[in-house]
Amino acid sequence: xxxxxxxxxxxxxxxxxxxxxxxxxxxxxxxxxxxxxxxxxxxxxxxxxxxxxxxxxxxxxxxxxxxxxxxxxxxxxxxxxxxxxxxxxxxxxxxxxxxxxxxxxxxxxxxxxxxxxxxxxxxxxxxxxxxxxxxxxxxxxxxxxxxxxxxxxxxxxxxxxxxxxxxxxxxxxxxxxxxxxxxxxxxxxxxxxxxxxxxxxxxxxxxxxxxxxxxxxxxxxxxxxxxxxxxxxxxxxxxxxxxxxxxx
Amino acid sequence: xxxxxxxxxxxxxxxxxxxxxxxxxxxxxxxxxxxxxxxxxxxxxxxxxxxxxxxxxxxxxxxxxxxxxxxxxxxxxxxxxxxxxxxxxxxxxxxxxxxxxxxxxxxxxxxxxxxxxxxxxxxxxxxxxxxxxxxxxxxxxxxxxxxxxxxxxxxxxxxxxxxxxxxxxxxxxxxxxxxxxxxxxxxxxxxxxxxxxxxxxxxxxxxxxxxxxxxxxxxxxxxxxxxxxxxxxxxxxxxxxxxxxxxxxxxxxxxxxxxxxxxxx
Numbered sequence: 001x002x003x004x005x006x007x008x009x010x011x012x013x014x015x016x017x018x019x020x021x022x023x024x025x026x027x028x029x030x031x032x033x034x035x036x037x038x039x040x041x042x043x044x045x046x047x048x049x050x051x052x053x054x055x056x057x058x059x060x061x062x063x064x065x066x067x068x069x070x071x072x073x074x075x076x077x078x079x080x081x082x083x084x085x086x087x088x089x090x091x092x093x094x095x096x097x098x099x100x101x102x103x104x105x106x107x108x109x110x111x112x113x114x115x116x117x118x119x120x121x122x123x124x125x126x127x128x129x130x131x132x133x134x135x136x137x138x139x140x141x142x143x144x145x146x147x148x149x150x151x152x153x154x155x156x157x158x159x160x161x162x163x164x165x166x167x168x169x170x171x172x173x174x175x176x177x178x179x180x181x182x183x184x185x186x187x188x189x190x191x192x193x194x195x196x197x198x199x200x201x202x203x204x205x206x207x208x209x210x211x212x213x214x215x216x217x218x219x220x221x222x223x224x225x226x227x228x229x230x231x232x233x234x235x236x237x238x239x240x241x242x243x244x245x246x247x248x
Numbered sequence: 249x250x251x252x253x254x255x256x257x258x259x260x261x262x263x264x265x266x267x268x269x270x271x272x273x274x275x276x277x278x279x280x281x282x283x284x285x286x287x288x289x290x291x292x293x294x295x296x297x298x299x300x301x302x303x304x305x306x307x308x309x310x311x312x313x314x315x316x317x318x319x320x321x322x323x324x325x326x327x328x329x330x331x332x333x334x335x336x337x338x339x340x341x342x343x344x345x346x347x348x349x350x351x352x353x354x355x356x357x358x359x360x361x362x363x364x365x366x367x368x369x370x371x372x373x374x375x376x377x378x379x380x381x382x383x384x385x386x387x388x389x390x391x392x393x394x395x396x397x398x399x400x401x402x403x404x405x406x407x408x409x410x411x412x413x414x415x416x417x418x419x420x421x422x423x424x425x426x427x428x429x430x431x432x433x434x435x436x437x438x439x440x441x442x443x444x445x446x447x448x449x450x451x452x453x454x455x456x457x458x459x460x461x462x463x464x465x466x467x468x469x470x471x472x473x474x475x476x477x478x479x480x481x482x483x484x485x486x487x488x489x490x491x492x493x494x495x496x497x498x499x500x501x502x503x504x505x506x507x508x509x510x511x512x513x
Contacts, residue, residue, distance in 0.1 A: 057386055085390040094387035098405040100486075104287055108391035109403055141484040155388075 006033040007164055009054065009086065010049070015062030016049055023049045025219040026063065031164060031197060036190045036204035037146030039199045041216035044240060047199045048091075050216065052170060053167050055086045055198070059204050080154045084112055093149040095141040099153050101128065102137035105159045113160065113205040119157075131210065147178030151185055158189075165189070190239040203246045215239045217219040254446060256453040264444040264454070266479065271440025272461050273355075278429065278436060279422040282361025286422075287415060289362065290369020293320050298372065298377045313423045320370070327367035333428035336360045340432040357434045360427060365418055370412040376407035409480055418472035 009031040016024040023046045031037060035147055039047050046086065052058045054065060056072070056079060065072045072082050078134035096104050098123040109115045115123070128134040131151040149190045150170055159167055170186065171179045183205050190196060200206050206213055213230045215238075223236045234240045252260045297320060299313055327335065340356040343349040351359075388398040427438035427458050437458060445454040 055390055057389060080392045080394070083390060088387070088390035090387060090390075092383050092385060094381075094383035096384055096387070098402065098409070108393070111397050112392040135488045136486075137489055138480070143486060156387075156391070221505065230408050 007031075008033055010066045010069075011054065011063070012066065013063040014050070014053060014059060014065065014130055016046075016061050022220055024053065024060075027216070027219075027221055028063075029214060029221065029224060031077075033163070033195055034193055035195050035197075035212060036196045038144045038210040038213045039197065039216060040201070040203065040206055040242075041222075042211060045216045046132045046219045047216050048130075048168050049169050051088075051197060051199050053165055055088055057081055057088075071117075080112065084108075084160050085163050087160060087162035087165045089150070089157050089165065089170050091169040091172050093141075093146070093153045093173070095149055095153055095156070097141050098230050099140075100137065101133060101139050101141070103158045104141070104152060108156070108160050117126075123161070124155070124159045127158040128152070130158070130188075131155045145178060147181045150174065150182045154182075154185055163195060164182075165194055165196045167196060167200075169199050169201065171200070171202060203231070203243070211247050213232060215242065217242070256448075256450055257456060260448070260450060260453055264440075267440050267444055268437065268454075268457060268461060271437035272465065273437060274434065275423060275426050275436040275438075276465060278354075278357050278426045278434070279360055279419060281358055281418045282396065282426070283365055283415070285358070285362035285420050286365025287369050289366030289431070290373050291368035291369075292367065293324070294377060295404075296320060296375025297374050299410060300395070322369045324370050327364055328371075330493050331428075332360060333362050333431055335430055352458070353429070353432045353434045356432055357426065357429045357436075358430070359421055365422060368418060369411075369415070372418075373407065374410050375402075376411040376426055377403055379410050380406045380496060409477075412470060412473065412477050412480065416470055418470050421475065423465050423469060 010028075011030070012028050014027045015022070027046075027050060029037075030114055031038070039050065041047050043094065049058060053060045056065075060108075062074070067078075067082050067085065071080070072079060072181065081106055096107065099107060102121065102124055105128060106117070106120035108121035109123060110117060124133055128137065131154050133148060133151050133155060134160075136148065136152070137142065141152070150173075154170075155166075167186070171182050174182060179202070183202065186196070186198065187205075187209050198210070200207070208227075210227050211226045213223075213225065214235075215223055215230065215236070217236075217238045223230055223234060223239045228238065235245060250256045258411050288368055295358055298311075301310055301313065326405050334355065339360050340351065340353065343356070368448075384406075385398055388402050393401070406444075426436050429436055430439040430442065433439065441458040445451045
């Protein structure tokens with residue numbers, strides 16, 4: 001990676017164990033501004049745990065996470081600030097069911113960033129427009145389809161204007177016909193230069209959209225390379241085997 | 249003197265109607281105020297019972313939370329596990345003989361109904377809080393909200409909506425169960441009926457009237473709460489908003505056509 005680029009988040013030797021079971025066994029990588037990193041790997045390899053550890057939804061049991069060179073794990077006070085800089089999109093959308101689409105996108109800005117209602121609304125509308133959901137501001141989440149929910153969830157994360165967007169299998173809970181609309185939004189974000197880390201099972205999408213692919217197997221990074229290299233000439237036999245199953 | 253059943257009923261209604269209605273008023277007052285205070289107690293207890301322990305909390309904070317939770321557990325178990333009629337006796341006469349407090353029967357009534365409802369509502373609120381899907385809490389954590397903000401803005405509004413049917417249940421139970429307070433001479437509907445029945449020895453006729461009054465009260469309460477629930481749910485429909493009238497109607501923004509009523513997913 002080029003050293004002149006802005007380093008946002010770096011993960012050092014990250015470990016996570018649930019009791020005796022080790023899920024992550026020392027993972028290190030850096031996220032620079034403008035990176036679109038796709039994390040792939042077999043089920044149970046620790047992809048989701050990794051992304052959930054990055055913004056502390058799971059507390060890592062070892063290693064460190066740094067934001068702009070400063071350890072987040074050692075400065076718990078700064079955790080809230082860090083979380084507003086790192087947005088999260090979940091597999092199951094997790095919209096706030098008691099709020100309208102607009103309120104979903106403004107509540108964080110008002111309560112956490114302390115913005116005024118008008119300001120928050122303006123920002124929210126800008127991002128809702130970005131994902132094509134601005135005409136649904138008055139709808140409640142249960143009135144939306146899965147794809148629409150996920151697009152709102154992306155707008156909610158973007159409304160806090162984070163520097164990095166983490167996505168945990170954003171299309172895995174969607175019907176096949178709705179996967180496209182969400183991938184289109186993510187592709188759009190990638191093209192406009194958003195920094196993202198995406199856990200995904202959509203191999204073609206990962207190849208097209210990312211500038212870097214990380215293959216995780218059994219809690220370690222088995223391969224970390226540009227998509228062209230990793231998908232065409234995987235060095236690790238495990239990667240080869242995993243990708244082989246997709247090409248059939 | 250009337251000779252038929254209904255003759256007696258109408259006669260007694262004229263004679264003792266005001267007495268019974270005053271009794272019904274006391275019953276309603278006890279039930280509504282008791283349920284309201286009980287809900288507040290239940291809300292506070294339920295919230296404390298669901299405070300999560302974080303790894304990075306201090307030992308003192310953990311110990312305090314743990315101790316409070318154990319004490320509240322004991323409160324819930326004791327007041328759910330003993331009959332209200334016995335609680336009324338213990339509170340009313342106990343206050344007098346142990347603490348030398350001469351509380352009025354009415355005050356003892358409010359106290360017993362509130363504390364009893366509180367014990368039940370605490371469990372209901374806890375269930376309501378736990379029924380909100382944990383993903384929403386995670387999403388709120390991920391956008392940087394703290395525990396208090398998450399509870400106030402996300403969890404409680406949904407938990408309280410889920411608790412509403414049980415709150416209605418409790419109100420109805422309280423309208424009926426305040427009748428046990430006659431043992432400490434609270435002049436509620438049952439007490440009034442018993443007094444009235446004793447004059448002419450017409451127990452069936454009087455209690456037939458009492459039955460009707462109780463049912464009118466509980467039925468009204470139940471319908472009223474249904475209405476409140478539907479208000480809480482808000483409109484079933486929503487309007488599409490087109491912010492930019494010049495937007496390309498063929499673009500990814502759907503046309504502002506009239507939507508079908510209800511869900512469409």
